[in-house]
Amino acid sequence: MSLFTGGYQARQDRRRYLERGLSIIATFGILYWLGINFHKSPSQFFQASLIGLSNGVLYALIALGYTLVYGIIELINFAHGDLFMLSAVFSANFIAIWFHKEKSGPAAWGVFLMCLVAVMTFAATINVGIERFAYRRLRRAPKLAPLITAVGVSFVLQFIGLRWNGSGPKTWNTVLPAGGFHISGVNIEYTTIISFAVTAPLLLLMSWIVTRTRQGKAMRATAQDQDAARLMGINVNRTISFTFALGGALAGAAGILFQQTRGLTSYNLGFQLGLIAFTSAVMGGIGNLQGAVLGALLIGLIQGLNDGLPIGLGQQWSQTVVFSILILLMAFRPTGLLGKPVTEKV
Amino acid sequence: MSALLEVKDLKVAYGSILAVKDVSLTVNEGEIVTLIGSNGAGKSTTLRTISGLLKPKGGTITFQGQRIDGKEGHEIVAMGLCQSPEGRRIFPRMSVRENLDLGAFLRNDKEAIEADRERVLDLFPRLRERYEQKGGTMSGGEQQMLAVARAMMGAPKLLLLDEPSMGLAPVLVDMIFETIIKIREQGITILLIEQNAAAALDVADRAYVLESGRIKMSGNASDLAKDDAVTKAYLGG
Numbered sequence A: 001m002s003l004f005t006g007g008y009q010a011r012q013d014r015r016r017y018l019e020r021g022l023s024i025i026a027t028f029g030i031l032y033w034l035g036i037n038f039h040k041s042p043s044q045f046f047q048a049s050l051i052g053l054s055n056g057v058l059y060a061l062i063a064l065g066y067t068l069v070y071g072i073i074e075l076i077n078f079a080h081g082d083l084f085m086l087s088a089v090f091s092a093n094f095i096a097i098w099f100h101k102e103k104s105g106p107a108a109w110g111v112f113l114m115c116l117v118a119v120m121t122f123a124a125t126i127n128v129g130i131e132r133f134a135y136r137r138l139r140r141a142p143k144l145a146p147l148i149t150a151v152g153v154s155f156v157l158q159f160i161g162l163r164w165n166g167s168g169p170k171t172w173n174t175v176l177p178a179g180g181f182h183i184s185g186v187n188i189e190y191t192t193i194i195s196f197a198v199t200a201p202l203l204l205l206m207s208w209i210v211t212r213t214r215q216g217k218a219m220r221a222t223a224q225d226q227d228a229a230r231l232m233g234i235n236v237n238r239t240i241s242f243t244f245a246l247g248g249a250l251a252g253a254a255g256i257l258f259q260q261t262r263g264l265t266s267y268n269l270g271f272q273l274g275l276i277a278f279t280s281a282v283m284g285g286i287g288n289l290q291g292a293v294l295g296a297l298l299i300g301l302i303q304g305l306n307d308g309l310p311i312g313l314g315q316q317w318s319q320t321v322v323f324s325i326l327i328l329l330m331a332f333r334p335t336g337l338l339g340k341p342v343t344e345k346v
Numbered sequence B: 001m002s003a004l005l006e007v008k009d010l011k012v013a014y015g016s017i018l019a020v021k022d023v024s025l026t027v028n029e030g031e032i033v034t035l036i037g038s039n040g041a042g043k044s045t046t047l048r049t050i051s052g053l054l055k056p057k058g059g060t061i062t063f064q065g066q067r068i069d070g071k072e073g074h075e076i077v078a079m080g081l082c083q084s085p086e087g088r089r090i091f092p093r094m095s096v097r098e099n100l101d102l103g104a105f106l107r108n109d110k111e112a113i114e115a116d117r118e119r120v121l122d123l124f125p126r127l128r129e130r131y132e133q134k135g136g137t138m139s140g141g142e143q144q145m146l147a148v149a150r151a152m153m154g155a156p157k158l159l160l161l162d163e164p165s166m167g168l169a170p171v172l173v174d175m176i177f178e179t180i181i182k183i184r185e186q187g188i189t190i191l192l193i194e195q196n197a198a199a200a201l202d203v204a205d206r207a208y209v210l211e212s213g214r215i216k217m218s219g220n221a222s223d224l225a226k227d228d229a230v231t232k233a234y235l236g237g
C-alpha cells in the first residue's frame, strides 16, 4: 500500500517539477525575446503593442457575446462570428450607400454615430430572433442538438452575407479621420483612439448592467439555476433574450468598428475573427466576462508583438503562435485564465 | 375557510411516462397541509407543476380562484405562491444576502422587504452569521435553511415546502418543524412534503397520502396518524 502511494507521490512530484520547470523556461524565453526586441527598438515595441491592443478590443467585443451566451445557456453559439460579419456589411451599406458618406467630416461622423446605434440594434434584434426561433425550443434537448443548430445558423448567416456582400472581399471608403500623430516615434492613429473610445464605455456599461442592475441579477441567477430562477419570479425566457441582445449589440459595435477602421468587408469575416474571439473567450475561461476581455487583449497583444517586432516569427505564423499558447495554457489551466474549477458563469 | 389552492384531476408526464396520474387536493387559507408518500410517488412532481415548472397533461390548478395551470412560473410567484424546492437549489455562487435578495426579486416595497429579512434572519440566526458566505460553500443544513428563508422572502400567501428537513441533524429537524409552525403563525399557508411522515402529520392540520401518482387517502392529520395502513406504510409501525 505505502509502496503504491509512494510511487504515485513520487510521480506526482516529478510531474509538478517538470511542469514548473517548463513554465519557468517558457516565461524566461518570452521575457528574453521581449527584452531584446525592446532593447533593439523601443518605439517599434510600443507600436506593435498598440496595434495588438487595438485589435484586442475588437476581439473583446465579439468574445463577450460567446461568453455571455455560454454563461447563461451553456451553448457555444457558432453563429456569433457571422453576426459580427453581417454587422460589418450592414455598417458599410448604411454609411456608404444609404447615407452616401465616403469622406471624413462632421456630417459623416454624425452618420457614424447613427450607424453605431443602428447596427447595435440590428445585431441585437437578429441575435434575439435566432435564440427565439432556433435555440429556445431545444433548451431541454441534449446538448448536441443546439450545437448543430448553431452551426446551421452560422451557414444561414454566411449565405445572407454572401448574397449581400458578394463572394469576394469588398473595400470601402470610410468616414473616420485618417492619419494620426506621433509620440516619441510611436505613430498613434486616430482610428485606434476611436476604437478605444467606443469600446471602453460599452464594456463599462455592460459590466454595470451585469453586476448592478435587476436585469443583471436575473441573468446571474438564470445562469446558475434556471428552475430556481423561475421560482424567484424571474422571467427566464426574457432574461435569456436580454442576454442575446447584449451579446448581439456588442458584436454590432465590433462590426462597425472593424468595417470603418479596415475599410473591408467579406462574407467569411465571421469565421476568421469569430474563431479568434472564441479562442479569447476560452483562454480567459469561457463564461467569465472579465476573462473574455483579458483573453482578447492578450491574444491581440501576442499577435501584435509577433507580427510587428523586429525579431519575431512574423505574420504568417500569427495564428500558429496564438493557438500554441492556447494549447499550452489549456494543458496547465484547463479552465482558462480566470475560470474557476467549477465552471464559472456570468 | 376558503380554498386557497385547488388541484383537480392533475396528470403530469415526463415524456410519455405519467408520474402523476390522478391528484386532487385542496389547501385552505391558514392551514398546514402535508402530502406524504414513498419515494417516487410523485410528490415533487406535483409541487413543481403547481409552481409552473412543469406543464400538466390534464386537470386544473386554481389559486385564489384563478386558474394557474398554463401560467408561467414567474407569473405564479407574482401571485404569491412560493416554493422551497427539493434539493435546496440555492444559487451556489451567490452569498446568503444575494440569495435572500433574489427571493424578493418581484417586490418593490423596500421597507417591508427589510422587515422580512430581519424576520427570516431571526428565524434562522445561523444565516445571519453566514451572511456574506457563498451559498455553495455552506453545509447542507445551512443551505436548507437558506432555501426556506429565501422562499419566505417572496412574502408568499402559500408556501410550498419540499422536504425542508432533508439532510438536517435531529435537533435541526425539530427546529425546522417549530419554524413551520411559526411561519403559519405569521399568516402564511403551507403545503408540506416530508419524508419524516410522523413529524409532518404532527404539525399538519390535514394530510393526503400519495401512492404511485394517485391520492390514496386523505383526512385530518391526527386521524391519519392513527390509521393502521398509514402507520404500517409510513410511520414504521
Ligand SMILES: Nc1ncnc2c1ncn2[C@@H]1O[C@H](COP(=O)(O)OP(=O)(O)OP(=O)(O)O)[C@@H](O)[C@H]1O
Residues within 6 Å of the ligand: B014, B019, B037, B038, B039, B040, B041, B042, B043, B044, B045, B046, B086
Ligand atoms: N426529470 C424527470 N424525468 C423523468 N422522470 C422523472 C423526472 N423527475 C421525476 N421523474 C419520475 O417521476 C416519478 C415521481 O418523481 P417525484 O420526484 O415526483 O417523486 P417524489 O414523490 O418526490 O419522490 P421522493 O420522495 O424520492 O422525492 C418517479 O418515478 C421519478 O423517477
Ligand SMILES: [Mg+2]
Residues within 6 Å of the ligand: B043, B044, B045, B086, B162
Ligand atoms: Mg421529491
